[in-house]
Amino acid sequence: MISLLLKSDALIDLQKKAQAIGKETDAAMVGARGAANLVRNHLFNLDQSGANQMGGVRTHFYSSAAKSITEPEQIGEGNVAFSITKVGLAQRWLGGTITAGKGISSSSGGPTKYLAIPARSEAYGKTPAEFDDLTFVPTRAGHAMLVQALQTEMVKGKGKDFHTREVGGLVMFWLTTEVTQQPDPAVMPTEDDINEAARYSMDNYLSRLLATGGAN
Amino acid sequence: MAKMDFDDTNLPSDAAQILALKKILPTDLSADELRQLTSQVRAQSIFSARTADEYLLQLYQKKIGGILHPVAGEGEATTQFNPAYVRQAVKEFLADSGYQPEPEAAGTIKDLSSDARINLIVKTNTELAQGQGMWMKNQQAAILDEFPGQELFRAESREKPRQWLERWRLAGAQTGDPIGTGWTIAGDRMIALKNHDIWNWIGSSDLFPDALDVIWPPFAFNSGMWVRDVSRGEMEEIGLMRRGDDAPEPMNIEDALKAFADKISKLAEAA
Numbered sequence: 001m002i003s004l005l006l007k008s009d010a011l012i013d014l015q016k017k018a019q020a021i022g023k024e025t026d027a028a029m030v031g032a033r034g035a036a037n038l039v040r041n042h043l044f045n046l047d048q049s050g051a052n053q054m055g056g057v058r059t060h061f062y063s064s065a066a067k068s069i070t071e072p073e074q075i076g077e078g079n080v081a082f083s084i085t086k087v088g089l090a091q092r093w094l095g096g097t098i099t100a101g102k103g104i105s106s107s108s109g110g111p112t113k114y115l116a117i118p119a120r121s122e123a124y125g126k127t128p129a130e131f132d133d134l135t136f137v138p139t140r141a142g143h144a145m146l147v148q149a150l151q152t153e154m155v156k157g158k159g160k161d162f163h164t165r166e167v168g169g170l171v172m173f174w175l176t177t178e179v180t181q182q183p184d185p186a187v188m189p190t191e192d193d194i195n196e197a198a199r200y201s202m203d204n205y206l207s208r209l210l211a212t213g214g215a216n
Numbered sequence: 217m218a219k220m221d222f223d224d225t226n227l228p229s230d231a232a233q234i235l236a237l238k239k240i241l242p243t244d245l246s247a248d249e250l251r252q253l254t255s256q257v258r259a260q261s262i263f264s265a266r267t268a269d270e271y272l273l274q275l276y277q278k279k280i281g282g283i284l285h286p287v288a289g290e291g292e293a294t295t296q297f298n299p300a301y302v303r304q305a306v307k308e309f310l311a312d313s314g315y316q317p318e319p320e321a322a323g324t325i326k327d328l329s330s331d332a333r334i335n336l337i338v339k340t341n342t343e344l345a346q347g348q349g350m351w352m353k354n355q356q357a358a359i360l361d362e363f364p365g366q367e368l369f370r371a372e373s374r375e376k377p378r379q380w381l382e383r384w385r386l387a388g389a390q391t392g393d394p395i396g397t398g399w400t401i402a403g404d405r406m407i408a409l410k411n412h413d414i415w416n417w418i419g420s421s422d423l424f425p426d427a428l429d430v431i432w433p434p435f436a437f438n439s440g441m442w443v444r445d446v447s448r449g450e451m452e453e454i455g456l457m458r459r460g461d462d463a464p465e466p467m468n469i470e471d472a473l474k475a476f477a478d479k480i481s482k483l484a485e486a487a
Contacts, residue, residue, distance in 0.1 A: 001286065023358070026356075026357075029358055029359065030358050030359065030361075030362045033359055033362070033363060033445070034362075037363075037444065037445050040444065041444065044371050044444075047371065048371075048373070058373070060371075060440075063371050063372045063442075067342075067343060067346045067371075067442065068284075068346065070229050070230065070231075070349075071230055071349060071350060071353035085229060085284065085285060085286055087283075087286050087294045087295075087297045088294075088298070102292060103292075103293035103295050103296070104293075106304065106308070112293075125299075125300055126300055127301055127303075127304045129304050129308075130300070130303070130304055130307065130331075201447070204362060204447070204448070204449065205358065205361065205362045208361075212460070
């Protein structure tokens with residue numbers, strides 16, 4: 001979960017203006033909404049910029065991250081915060097090492113020994129347990145893979161014709177004990193841009209209130 | 217001003233709270249029959265067409281709640297909050313309970329264990345809670361003042377996209393307000409004042425059979441559409457507001473859903 005805390009005391013001038021008309025919380029909420037909107041639009045744009053690398057069925061990861069942004073909440077006097085609750089976004093943004101052993105294996109019921117990395121588009125967005133034809137194959141480097149078992153498949157031809165073909169043998173998941181991902185700063189707008197979006201919305205709101213006589 | 221943190225702060229999630237407060241509604245009703253329930257009942261319930269298993273609905277509620285507010289215990293993995301693992305958990309539940317789809321329904325949307333069905337239920341309920349949470353947070357005077365407008369836009373691509381511009385025109389016509397008055401099409405952008413009547417119609421199943429009968433996104437099953445704020449400055453630029461115009465009035469959810477249900481009833485009577 002990514003939490004974004006907007007501390008309005010850093011915008012002293014705007015905060016003083018807001019306090020003078022008793023609108024410090026409203027102004028902070030408006031500023032946070034402006035910042036949240038910037039982050040939402042950034043994530044929606046990322047979603048529209050392309051399909052997943054393996055070309056499988058799209059999960060619309062970034063769109064669902066944008067939708068997962070919680071609306072700003074007041075956290076103490078004049079401070080507001082919002083979160084992005086989409087699991088996996090922080091990992092893509094900040095990078096880091098993930099190790100097996102925290103989850104529960106659906107096959108053994110014990111702690112997981114491996115992380116499963118999709119190897120083909122058919123495996124993207126799925127869990128190994130959703131396949132009923134995978135075989136565990138260890139490799140020399142201490143890793144392993146889940147391979148689709150060989151099987152005979154019926155294929156419909158023209159008219160009422162059917163024929164059979166042998167399928168399987170494809171690596172569906174690579175198994176590894178840990179994965180290290182590099183950070184990707186492009187996943188989020190820059191801190192400066194977020195600051196500016198908050199300031200801009202807050203300033204607009206307060207300027208209008210002050211021009212029309214302040215609090216109502 | 218802004219400090220970006222990556223932490224485990226447990227900020228409340230409106231969407232998760234909305235979902236947690238919903239009542240389980242096991243039912244044998246079909247999707248068409250479910251539409252006969254009032255929008256208030258549907259907004260306050262967890263249900264799925266022809267799903268009478270209370271425990272299955274409880275599992276959905278719990279798992280979708282985890283997606284909306286993913287807080288793992290000490291040392292626990294967060295994969296449990298990934299929609300793929302939620303789907304896996306539902307499949308395991310159904311397998312353990314001995315569920316078998318009718319042979320002709322296997323793999324289709326009528327099969328409770330199919331990817332298509334589970335994905336639809338998880339995505340629709342997740343997004344309905346998020347959409348409702350966003351709608352409720354919109355109803356603050358300061359937010360409505362600075363962001364009085366809302367744009368309906370395509371957030372996710374679809375292989376067969378619906379004709380939303382056409383729907384927007386139909387929904388707009390239903391309000392009785394001419395285009396440019398409260399709602400408009402600017403280029404190909406669909407924009408309206410928040411709380412304008414058009415939002416009562418764009419998600420109405422009386423106009424569009426696949427609609428979800430809600431006043432917040434996703435509006436229709438499997439829709440890739442969502443909404444985003446439009447600032448007062450932009451609303452003035454496109455001519456939906458003039459300088460100094462009052463912001464839309466905040467609404468409470470009970471009144472909004474009642475107004476929605478009343479309009480739908482009137483349309484049904486007139487039909």
